[in-house]
Amino acid sequence: MLQPNLPDSGLPRVVVVGGGFGGISAVKTLRRCPMQVVLVDRNNFHLFQPLLYQVSTAGLEPDSIAFPLRGIFRPMKDFHIRMAEARMVHPQERILDTSIGPIHYDYLVMATGSDTNFFGMTDIQTHAIGMKSLLEAIQIRSFILHQFEQTLLLSDLEEVRSRLCFVVTGGGPTGVELAGAIAELRKNVLPRDYPELPIREMKVYLVESGSRLLAGMNPRSSRKALEGLKGLGVEVILGVSVRAYDGRVLSLSDGRTILARSLIWSAGVRAVPVQGLPESLLQRNGRVQVNSFNQVEGQERIFAIGDIAHSTEDPRYSKGYPMVAQVAIQQGRISARNIIRLQQGRPLEAFHYRDKGTMSTIGRNKAVAEIAGLKFSGLSAWMVWMGTHLLFLMGFRNKLIVFMNWIYRYITFDRGSRIIFRRGPANIEKLRQSVEND
Amino acid sequence: MLQPNLPDSGLPRVVVVGGGFGGISAVKTLRRCPMQVVLVDRNNFHLFQPLLYQVSTAGLEPDSIAFPLRGIFRPMKDFHIRMAEARMVHPQERILDTSIGPIHYDYLVMATGSDTNFFGMTDIQTHAIGMKSLLEAIQIRSFILHQFEQTLLLSDLEEVRSRLCFVVTGGGPTGVELAGAIAELRKNVLPRDYPELPIREMKVYLVESGSRLLAGMNPRSSRKALEGLKGLGVEVILGVSVRAYDGRVLSLSDGRTILARSLIWSAGVRAVPVQGLPESLLQRNGRVQVNSFNQVEGQERIFAIGDIAHSTEDPRYSKGYPMVAQVAIQQGRISARNIIRLQQGRPLEAFHYRDKGTMSTIGRNKAVAEIAGLKFSGLSAWMVWMGTHLLFLMGFRNKLIVFMNWIYRYITFDRGSRIIFRRGPANIEKLRQSVEND
Numbered sequence: 062m063l064q065p066n067l068p069d070s071g072l073p074r075v076v077v078v079g080g081g082f083g084g085i086s087a088v089k090t091l092r093r094c095p096m097q098v099v100l101v102d103r104n105n106f107h108l109f110q111p112l113l114y115q116v117s118t119a120g121l122e123p124d125s126i127a128f129p130l131r132g133i134f135r136p137m138k139d140f141h142i143r144m145a146e147a148r149m150v151h152p153q154e155r156i157l158d159t160s161i162g163p164i165h166y167d168y169l170v171m172a173t174g175s176d177t178n179f180f181g182m183t184d185i186q187t188h189a190i191g192m193k194s195l196l197e198a199i200q201i202r203s204f205i206l207h208q209f210e211q212t213l214l215l216s217d218l219e220e221v222r223s224r225l226c227f228v229v230t231g232g233g234p235t236g237v238e239l240a241g242a243i244a245e246l247r248k249n250v251l252p253r254d255y256p257e258l259p260i261r262e263m264k265v266y267l268v269e270s271g272s273r274l275l276a277g278m279n280p281r282s283s284r285k286a287l288e289g290l291k292g293l294g295v296e297v298i299l300g301v302s303v304r305a306y307d308g309r310v311l312s313l314s315d316g317r318t319i320l321a322r323s324l325i326w327s328a329g330v331r332a333v334p335v336q337g338l339p340e341s342l343l344q345r346n347g348r349v350q351v352n353s354f355n356q357v358e359g360q361e362r363i364f365a366i367g368d369i370a371h372s373t374e375d376p377r378y379s380k381g382y383p384m385v386a387q388v389a390i391q392q393g394r395i396s397a398r399n400i401i402r403l404q405q406g407r408p409l410e411a412f413h414y415r416d417k418g419t420m421s422t423i424g425r426n427k428a429v430a431e432i433a434g435l436k437f438s439g440l441s442a443w444m445v446w447m448g449t450h451l452l453f454l455m456g457f458r459n460k461l462i463v464f465m466n467w468i469y470r471y472i473t474f475d476r477g478s479r480i481i482f483r484r485g486p487a488n489i490e491k492l493r494q495s496v497e498n499d
Numbered sequence: 500m501l502q503p504n505l506p507d508s509g510l511p512r513v514v515v516v517g518g519g520f521g522g523i524s525a526v527k528t529l530r531r532c533p534m535q536v537v538l539v540d541r542n543n544f545h546l547f548q549p550l551l552y553q554v555s556t557a558g559l560e561p562d563s564i565a566f567p568l569r570g571i572f573r574p575m576k577d578f579h580i581r582m583a584e585a586r587m588v589h590p591q592e593r594i595l596d597t598s599i600g601p602i603h604y605d606y607l608v609m610a611t612g613s614d615t616n617f618f619g620m621t622d623i624q625t626h627a628i629g630m631k632s633l634l635e636a637i638q639i640r641s642f643i644l645h646q647f648e649q650t651l652l653l654s655d656l657e658e659v660r661s662r663l664c665f666v667v668t669g670g671g672p673t674g675v676e677l678a679g680a681i682a683e684l685r686k687n688v689l690p691r692d693y694p695e696l697p698i699r700e701m702k703v704y705l706v707e708s709g710s711r712l713l714a715g716m717n718p719r720s721s722r723k724a725l726e727g728l729k730g731l732g733v734e735v736i737l738g739v740s741v742r743a744y745d746g747r748v749l750s751l752s753d754g755r756t757i758l759a760r761s762l763i764w765s766a767g768v769r770a771v772p773v774q775g776l777p778e779s780l781l782q783r784n785g786r787v788q789v790n791s792f793n794q795v796e797g798q799e800r801i802f803a804i805g806d807i808a809h810s811t812e813d814p815r816y817s818k819g820y821p822m823v824a825q826v827a828i829q830q831g832r833i834s835a836r837n838i839i840r841l842q843q844g845r846p847l848e849a850f851h852y853r854d855k856g857t858m859s860t861i862g863r864n865k866a867v868a869e870i871a872g873l874k875f876s877g878l879s880a881w882m883v884w885m886g887t888h889l890l891f892l893m894g895f896r897n898k899l900i901v902f903m904n905w906i907y908r909y910i911t912f913d914r915g916s917r918i919i920f921r922r923g924p925a926n927i928e929k930l931r932q933s934v935e936n937d
Binding site: 062063064065068069104105106122123124125127129132135141161165176195196199206207208209211213215216253254255257358455456458459462465466469475477479480481482495 | 500501502503506542543544560561562563565567569572579581582599633634636637644648650651652653654655691692695777823833881894895897899900903904907913916917918920921
């Protein structure tokens, strides 16, 4: 019989669900407060999602962008981590149901993040793969490398083409970076590893339904990104969305079809809040309505932060804050502070988002960045991108290994992690199933 | 329809099955010969097996001990790699049946290595896990870490004890190194990561049926290894073998039982030769009888090397050569040379094994080593161990990352890769199934 086995220390208990950027920021802020803090996560590690695309494209080892949660908060007293799935919240009883039993809370911080959103298109959900988890990234890596291996064994040109056709949909930073990195594979890895393959048959598509890439950034950055990707040979299709996909034929909204054995879906994410809150608070994208203090509307003791929090108080963000690490980090901090204030009976502090900048890499050594009103691109932006990512990556060992990999790759054009973990058929449906079974 | 798609270059074709130490050595020796060389492997990487135990115990990332096969031989002409399973050899027709169709050969080098040998004990095969592949090592890592996470959730002391009881069987280098590394986890990681757990309840057993550890080495080294492991708190049980195991209760040949939820099996390996050779050539341990030129007995054009080759010509090795990298490397070289000689109509060269030394680590910073008649132990042996392993590890990037991890770990006592890749139940039977399905 499993049970959370949390000690009763007499202190008020804050339960934080999710060890992403938001959850970690909340726990850190609560560090020196007279509270018992419990962090609940399905995994035992914090995942640095901004670099997932480099794992998918054999540039980084999976372990180097994951950091064990138990290594982050070590000196903290009355702090407990439980590896569990949060299932349902009972606000009346202040109980969180989890896969390891009920946990009582005095304050609850929900930071469960988001998952791939297929917008209800079940055919696409079956045949495409998302890129939100470490396992998915490893699967995509195995899948891409397996396509190359398989293509060697084929004679039918149409089949060769469909296997060497990689379609990424969604023109946000993830899609732009992933498409760029796959195009770099074609340029630098394929000719050396697979001299027998007809490189020219390999195609990389990036399909975006909006009128420009990186819609969250300045039009100038969008243009730079488009130019950069085109320079790498990515076929960027704008103003068009994916209509249907059966694992072989991809149909676009403009009537075009593409023969492709792969579709990587970064066209949308959906918040995954814990069940048990009034339906009326949930947005269509799964986000939960919060007030200016990041409390769930009508719930004094429940906070929601990051990807799952919906707030339109800031006129700059009429559709809610972007689902990025910075928002989660800042909301984590304000929620923790407000919990302390609640406990002390002091007035709460309102959340004000400070946008510290946005950036995206384009291929090997270019990037676009917008920081503090400055817009820059090219090599300098790429250096800033590297520095910032190393700064936020957790753990000295990880920083060192990632940095070394980048330097090595920059000099040699090589990708060290071209490892296929799984054998078995390189079939995206099976990959998805195995991800889901985990 | 898959097919090997190998070009007909008019040159004689050498097919090497297996990209381990032996296969790679054979291919390298054939580098500058007028031959077409085809390397067939189930995986797309060469695995540095001597460091597998460090992946199992969260000390190294999996990618750092795997090196993509396609990166090793890049400048080689008329060389082809095919990711496939070898199934059956037809010596008369000179054809190798594989999962991607038949491959014709002029010469065949079988270097398929070995797998865990459970000696027909099906209960153990069901409930124990071997440590021969990268996936198994990752699974063991997840499994060990999961045991710690699960134990936090238990109240029953007997259940806690059985989850914190790790039994390794087999007192060769793998067993000694693995038991030492798990004991180091207890000493350096558990108290920091799981201050709530009763560390004293964690037990590490090493069960060896022979009268001493490291039977392939000098008795002095065996004694040093035993002392070293005892110093780390490993309970070493000698002269006793595992009789039965149901996933919970482990029965030993001396009548003792141990309550343990895990059994890691490094007590035996079994050669896995390709089917199709006369049964009479196969030893009980799966090895194939070869002559002094490393040709399979009675087969001029088929060579067997490394773990799958059986030869008792050398009186020092009356039971056949040890299943270690050095034998495979040297036999790979001699087989390749003999293929060239055969092709040139010159007399063949006989194999003479040069034992370059044996070594094994014991825990964090000790080792025993026997090199060129010298026996040494302690820190100096550990330094030699590190140097040699870095030397043989393939790829500059891997050397650098492994070296950095070792330095980092030496200074901080930390293990960076404490990542549980898979969620789901930490159940060793399920782990085994998922390994086998891959």
